[in-house]
Amino acid sequence: MRHLHTRTSRRRVLGALAAGLLGTAGLAAPAVAAPAAQPAAPALADGLALTPPMGFNNWNSTHCRAEFNESMVKGIADLFVDKGLKDAGYRYVNLDDCWALPDRDADGKLVPDPVRFPHGIKAVADYVHSKGLKLGIYTSAGTKTCNSAGFPGALGHEYSDARQFADWGVDYLKYDNCNNQGVDARLRYTTMRDALRATGRPIVYSICEWGQNKPWEWASDVGHLWRTTGDISDSWGSMLGILKQNLPLAPYAGPGHWNDPDMLEVGNGGMTDTEYRSHFSMWSVMAAPLLIGSDLRKASPATFDILDNKEVIAVDQDPLGEQGRVVSSEGGRWVVAKRMKDGSRAVALFNESGTAQRIATTARAVGLPRAPAYTLRDLWRHRAYNTAGSIAATVPAHGTVLVRVGTDRRWAAHPPAVELGVDGRPLTVAGKATTLTSAVTDLGRTPAEHVSVRLRGPAGWTVRATSPSASAAVPTGRSLRTTWSVTAPPGTPTGSYDLTLRAAYRSPTGVRAAVTTALTASVVVPPPAGTSGLGDLPWLSATNGYGPVERNTSNGESAAGDGHPLTIGGVVYGRGLGVHAPSAVEYYTGGACEKVGADVGVDDEKGANGSVAFEIWADGTEVASTGVLTNAMPAQPITADVTGAQVVRLVVTDGGDGIDSDHADWADAQLTC
Known part of the structure; x- marks a missing residue:
């Protein structure tokens, strides 16, 4: 829970664990290594939480506001x-902080707030139980809560x-x-275990x-789940950083003892529905607790x-209880596979980057035995296909394709899986024709018959086809x-616009199928001749670890426009970009530019904290890259030859101690064309 509304209160991530893992969208993220030691079997043989707990917690949507009360619960x-x-x-309807009065009674007992809970906690529990549900409560292992x-x-x-x-x-x-x-x-934590x-x-x-003392190494006989990270917030950068911290801990999870990367933000409004589907998919493939953090009274369809x-939930709740493990991670393209009790594999193709990417693996690579063919079920489209072994898709920016693949003998009853995509990245100048090439693979x-494609x-x-868009068979x-x-x-x-690529086909047995892929086309303008400040030019895309990328000011906090003059080592700069790791800002250069340069460093606004590394792609x-820079260092120059490049990306990564206070400046950032 985030009771102290400053970034430094509890947002420091696990530095050693996060080092090298908090990659930026579109970068070549390193493969995630599992911890060397296998944990001991859990000693809490009480039959509880044999699958990850599912329910609700009010904190992310209400905090301590007056609307958190008996009626809401x-x-x-x-x-x-x-x-x-x-x-x-x-099952669980959980109360977070602020349910009690600030003081205990004369007997040292906790007292429910009579305004919020006029009938007391037991009456609320009785009501929740009458619905066939369970009630949760909150307190802290300290003298005061958070x-x-x-x-x-x-x-x-x-x-x-x-x-009590x-x-x-x-x-x-x-x-x-x-x-x-x-x-x-x-x-x-052991004392409270014994008390319970x-x-x-x-x-x-x-x-x-919050993972501060590596509870995954010692808490399997203490609790049923343990937080592995600091608090999540309702942003892509926060979710992504937490995901990367939790992924390597797969060996420590299992029935009755789960890694907990914090509550769900789905529906709180800070991410797109595509990003929320990724959030839900990746939490499920990691066998994470699924605790809804949005106010369901206001939730959209x-x-x-x-x-x-329910098909995604079944991945999370699989009784085998394995957490998914990283199969590959390169260039923002992640493959994470989870072994299921029936022998199948749940496979997440997760696109960390800000543009659509092809992500591919094979049935053998995710651990399935050799077979003539496999059944592949898309858990968001709710359709089954057959595959010869390839598992591949063009995944939208920040999207996830989640499939379940197995050696079902009935594979031939399903139409063949097809992959849709386009070559390259759709970049177009308004008023000028751009050529794209699509592929239906x-x-x-079995062959795909009567194939047709439409863009x-x-x-x-x-939009018109300039070559055949149909085939009798593929x-x-x-x-x-x-x-x-x-x-x-x-x-x-300028900006991003949706394109829709749709293929229709039949199986040899006459089963009709259709697959649709959403693509993003970027309308761009050629870069101006001469030298321009990047803080003044339109960008193709921008992702940021906390708050938005700011033009010509520092990152500030979470709100747009709350930055300050760019300041590194006491030197103030009038122009540039203020970002927060992990960050990536892309510019269209159209093959017409030669040089990018800036003075870079950690902004002074966060005191002595912060360490980052700058890269140009x-x-x-x-x-070009700088290596790790800290707040104690003056600005460092960085320049790069980008001759002939269509797209230039400015990247800031974590310096190895977590992303807390990683306010980074591209001061006097300039592009020469």
Whole structure:
């Protein structure tokens, strides 16, 4: 939970674990190595949390606002039933901080806030239980909780507080890490484990010490789940950084003992639905707890569609209990595979980058035995196909294709899997025709017959095929390639626009199938001749670790426009870019530019913290880098020859100690064309 609303309060990630893993969108991320040691089998043989807990926690959507109250909690329980979330597996309705009064009573007991919970916690628990659901509660392993108001923590009151929770009918405890007075973490969390056990009530125990003491190495006999990271926030950069910290910890997860990368942000509004589907897909393939963090009373149909995808939930809840492991990660293209109890594999093709990318693997690479063919089921499209062994897709920017692949003997009953994509990156100048080439590739064991393909652009765009767009048959491993002339109307503003590529075909047995892929075309303008400040030029795309990329000011905090003059080592610069690691800003250079240069470093606005590395990439090749720079260092010059490049990318990565306070400046950044 994020009770202290400053970046330094609890957003420091695990430096050693994150080093090298917090890659920036579109970069060649290193393969994630698993920890060398295999953990011991868990000792908590109490039958609880044999699959990752699923439910709701109010903090991400309400914090400590007055709307967090008895009525809200009951309303969430009602929605679990009415919207089918209970049937999908969600069980826990969890209260976070601010449910209690700031002071204990004369007997040292916790007192529920009579304004928020006029009938007390037991009455709320009884209501939740009447719906066939379970109630969770929150406190901290310290003298106070994490909220600045300072509600009572459980340090020194473990047995009394645990007894109260049990008497109220609590089924789940989230135990935070604030105000812990320096007491050893294992001691604090083990004491509460023993106190909960002494009550005789089955209570799922969630250790929330943010991964500071590597609980995955010692907590399997203490709690049922443990936080592996700092707090998540509702942004792509936050979700991505946490994902990369949690992925290497797969060996430590299993039935009754789970890695917890924090709650879901799905539906809170800070990411797109594509990004939220990635969030939900990757949490599920990591066998993470699925705790809804959005206010379901205000949730859109799209949010419910994501949260209620039972095929994706089945990946998370598979009884084998394995966390997915990284098969490959290069250039922002991730393949993560999870072994399932029935022998199949759930495979996530995850695109970290800001542009569509082809991501591919094979059935053998994800651990399946050799077979004539395999059944591949797309868990978001809810369609099954056959494949000869290839698993591939053009994945949208920040998107995830999640499939389940197995050796089902009935593979021939399904149409062949086909892959859709285009060569290169669709970049077009308004009013000028651009040539694109699409490919419909048969990945199946059987041929695709009566194949046709269609490309559509936004209203007013001209899109026409200039080569055949249909074929009687496409054999296994072959492609129907079609060239297209695409023209955006004169005057079309720069930016990203949706293209839709759709292929229709039949299997040899007559089963009809159709596949649609969303592509993004960027309308660009040629760069101006001479030398220009990059803070003044339009960019193709921009991703940032915290808040937006700022033009000609520092990063500031999370809001747009809240930066300050760019300042490195006391030197103030008037122009440039203010970013926060991990960050990537792309510019269209159209083969007309020769040089990029800047003075770079950590901005002074965050004091003594922060370490970053700067890189310049030209068409996917790194052409300049600085190494690690810290706040104690003056600005360093960086220049790169980008002659002939179509796209130049400015990248900032973590310096190896986590991304806290990594405010980075591209001061006086200039492009010469």
